[in-house]
Amino acid sequence: MAALIPMDANDLLAVSPKLLAQAILHRRERLSEIIPDDLEERKTELLDAEPKAKTAREERNSINSKVANLKRERNDAQKEARTLFERANEIREQLMKEGGIKNPDPKWAQEKLSQKLQNLENQLETSAGTHKTEERFINEMKSLIREHEEWVEERTSSQPLVKEMKEARNKARNLLDTAQKAHDAMVVLVQENEEMHDSFVKWEEVRKRARSRTRRLENALSSSQQALEFWKDRVEKDDFSDLLIDAERVRNGGQSSKAIARENKVARNKSNPKSAKGDEEE
Structure with missing residues (x-):
């Protein structure tokens, strides 16, 4: 890669506008x-x-x-x-x-029901009755169970708080x-x-x-x-005539556009200190 040749302002001004363009x-x-x-x-x-x-x-x-x-x-x-x-x-x-x-359904009550059901079951097994007889035994067993459940329900209803407590849990x-x-x-x-x-x-x-x-x-x-x-x-x-205004000014000893912009900024800062402070913070 060829080395870059440094150019000063005069060198740049010497380059034709068309070449730069x-x-x-x-x-x-x-x-x-x-x-x-x-x-x-x-x-x-x-x-x-x-x-x-x-x-x-x-x-x-x-x-x-x-x-x-x-x-x-x-x-x-x-x-x-x-x-x-x-x-x-x-x-x-x-x-x-x-x-x-x-306890609405104490152990003794459960045992009593169980004994009655067992007796009916034994009679059913040892009896030589007809289907109607068997049906009667089964209905009696159902009746005993229903009576027991009603008895338990009655005891439970007499303790509404117990029922509420169990339901809540x-x-x-x-x-x-x-x-x-x-x-x-x-x-x-x-x-x-x-x-x-x-x-x-x-x-x-x-x-x-x-x-x-x-x-x-x-x-x-x-x-x-x-x-x-x-x-x-x-x-x-x-x-390129309108683009050479700045170049002509520099060639004649005037300031570059960058220098002019810097001076304008300094002038604005002097007239508006708050703006200058803001520029410094930025």
């Missing part, structure tokens, strides 16, 4: 040739990333919604179960103060089962959500990067095409 034109032509391929690659990357990022985001949000519902279901069930257990304990304490809890246990199932399902979804979130973050980063590069390349291509038209027209017409 042709150099700029050549560079813009090269950019216009290179950018489209890069732009096409970025567009392809963007088209691939956008639907994947969208799908991952939608699936993640859907899982988040399900997790929230399961969490609410679990918490509601636990809260209601706790209330029922507290009520059952209150009833138990009340019954203990009032003399204890009576049973319902509380069922609610805890519901809460556990909701929690287990939620844990599974949380794990799935972590994977889906990672997928979303990955593709969203790819999408943003591809989108940013696509925009930059589109702007660069548009700028190059506009510059091509501008400099082609200038070179063809060999018209």
Whole structure:
């Protein structure tokens, strides 16, 4: 690679405007040739990333919604179960103060029923009766069971608090089962959500990067095409008079456009100190 030869202001001023314009034109032509391929690659990357990022985001949000519902279901069930257990304990304490809890179906009653049923069963097995006789024995057994259940129900109804306590405990246990199932399902979804979130973050980063590069390349291509038209027209017409104003001023000992801009900035800062402070902070 050839070494670059340093050029001062006079050297630059000595270069013809047309030569400089042709150099700029050549560079813009090269950019216009290179950018489209890069732009096409970025567009392809963007088209691939956008639907994947969208799908991952939608699936993640859907899982988040399900997790929230399961969490609410679990918490509601636990809260209601706790209330029922507290009520059952209150009833138990009340019954203990009032003399204890009576078993509506004591063991002796169960044994008495069992003995009666056994006697009927023995008679049924040893009897040589007809089908009607067998049916009568079976009906008697059913009647004994029904009478026992009615007796137990009557004893239970005489202790309404006992019934309420048992129902509260049973319902509380069922609610805890519901809460556990909701929690287990939620844990599974949380794990799935972590994977889906990672997928979303990955593709969203790819999408943003591809989108940013696509925009930059589109702007660069548009700028190059506009510059091509501008400099082609200038070179063809060999018209650079309005572009040589600054060069003529420097050649005649005047300030460059950059120096003039610097002086203008200093003047503005003097007239507006707040603006100067803002410029320094920036």
